[in-house]
Amino acid sequence: MTIGQPDGTAVAAPRPRARYSGGTPGRSKVPEVTALFWVVKILTTGMGETASDYLGRTLGPIPAGALGFAGFAVLLLAQFRSARYRAGLYWSAIAMVSVFGTMAADVVHVIAGVPYAVSAAAFAVALAVLLLAWYACEGTLAIHSIRTRRREAFYWATVLTTFALGTAVGDLTAGTLRLGYLPSGLLFGALILVPALAGRFAWLNAVAAFWAAYVLTRPLGASFADWAGVSAARGGLGWGTGPVTLALAVPLVLLIGYLAVTGRDTPADAPDPAPAEPEPAPAR
Numbered sequence: 233m234t235i236g237q238p239d240g241t242a243v244a245a246p247r248p249r250a251r252y253s254g255g256t257p258g259r260s261k262v263p264e265v266t267a268l269f270w271v272v273k274i275l276t277t278g279m280g281e282t283a284s285d286y287l288g289r290t291l292g293p294i295p296a297g298a299l300g301f302a303g304f305a306v307l308l309l310a311q312f313r314s315a316r317y318r319a320g321l322y323w324s325a326i327a328m329v330s331v332f333g334t335m336a337a338d339v340v341h342v343i344a345g346v347p348y349a350v351s352a353a354a355f356a357v358a359l360a361v362l363l364l365a366w367y368a369c370e371g372t373l374a375i376h377s378i379r380t381r382r383r384e385a386f387y388w389a390t391v392l393t394t395f396a397l398g399t400a401v402g403d404l405t406a407g408t409l410r411l412g413y414l415p416s417g418l419l420f421g422a423l424i425l426v427p428a429l430a431g432r433f434a435w436l437n438a439v440a441a442f443w444a445a446y447v448l449t450r451p452l453g454a455s456f457a458d459w460a461g462v463s464a465a466r467g468g469l470g471w472g473t474g475p476v477t478l479a480l481a482v483p484l485v486l487l488i489g490y491l492a493v494t495g496r497d498t499p500a501d502a503p504d505p506a507p508a509e510p511e512p513a514p515a516r
Contacts (some may be wrong), residue, residue, distance in 0.1 A: 260376045261317050261384060263497035265442065270449065272323060272487050277398070277453030279480040280330025282461045284338065286473040287331075293343065297335050304332035308388060312381070317499055319492040326391070327484070333395025334454070341403070348404040355397035362390050363443070373439045376499060394443075398450020406455060412467040413459035420452040 263269055287296035307325040314321055340351045366386040367373055378387050406416040424445055431441025461476040462468030471479075491497050 259316055260378055260499040261311075261314065261322075262375050262378050262387065262499070263317060263319065263322060263491075264499050265375070266497055268487065268491065269497060270445075272484065272491070273326070273446070273449050274453040275480055275484040275487070276323065276327045276330045277395070277450045278457030279477055279484060280327060280334050280395070281399070281402075281454035281457045282473040282477040282480070284331050284334035285458075285461070286477055288335070288338070289473070293339070297339060300328070300332040300335045304328040311388075312384060319488055319495075319497065323484075323488045323491070325388075329388075329392050330395055330450075333392055333450075334399045336392075337396045337399035337403070341400070348400050348408050352397065352400035352404050355393060355400055359390065359393045359397055359447070362386065362393055366390065373443065375442065390443075391446075394447045395450050398447055399454060402451030402454045402458075405451070406458065413455050413462065414467065417452060417455035417459060420448055420455060424448040424452055 284296070284300065287299065290296075291299065304325075307321070307328045311321055311325045337351060337355070340346045341348055346354075363373060366383075370377070370383055370386070375387065378384050402416060402420070405411045405419065406413045411419065427436060427441040427444035427448070430436035431438050431445075436444075457476055457480065458468065460469050460471050460479075461473040463470045
């Protein structure tokens with residue numbers, strides 16, 4: 233298509249660029265995966281486990297669940313409305329996903345009476361369905377492709393499901409299978425080395441290795457946090473869920489503050505994933 237200039241010459245009309253339904257085009261809204269990413273992620277899993285238990289015992293399951301859902305919804309909405317990655321906002325949302333994901337898994341077991349083996353299998357199926365749907369719609373599961381609202385929705389739904397799955401699996405090994413919290417933590421510490429090494433030496437696709445490790449961080453952090461918080465009669469150190477939550481929150485806040493100030497995990501701007509088509513030659 234051409235349009236006329238005041239002098240009568242014709243030039244090509246600019247073609248419309250692709251429209252995006254959220255975020256800044258070409259800019260990822262999730263952090264770079266560094267060593268600190270995994271440290272902060274594991275801290276959020278441990279804190280989410282003990283914070284959920286503390287709130288449930290202090291306020292009761294229903295008020296605690298309502299508070300957890302409210303915090304989760306508010307921070308997730310703020311994350312969606314943000315135009316770019318912000319360390320404080322992103323990791324606060326992850327922390328609330330950890331708290332609410334723990335509550336969701338616990339409600340299924342404690343209130344609905346569903347055994348951990350059944351809920352773990354159900355959450356695993358839900359995660360597989362989510363990942364398959366995500367890949368079918370977008371053709372990638374890479375977290376650094378989170379540049380549209382639909383991909384962001386898939387990402388956060390997947391994150392929430394991994395937390396619920398990890399909670400159920402951790403409680404399954406520690407309680408139902410009677411391994412205890414410390415042995416469970418050591419078990420998951422060993423298991424997480426498998427995708428880490430497989431991804432490092434290219435034995436496993438990097439995206440698959442990432443999500444496998446991501447799932448395992450949940451029972452890893454939660455098992456050690458539970459071990460520190462529960463009573464000696466239950467195989468723990470007996471420090472209490474409140475003090476353990478605080479002990480994990482302090483380094484977590486400091487690390488998030490460090491990332492926010494330094495930008496160490498801020499993703500680099502990427503090229504526009506849908507560049508404009510080349511302009512046609514001017515009409516003669």
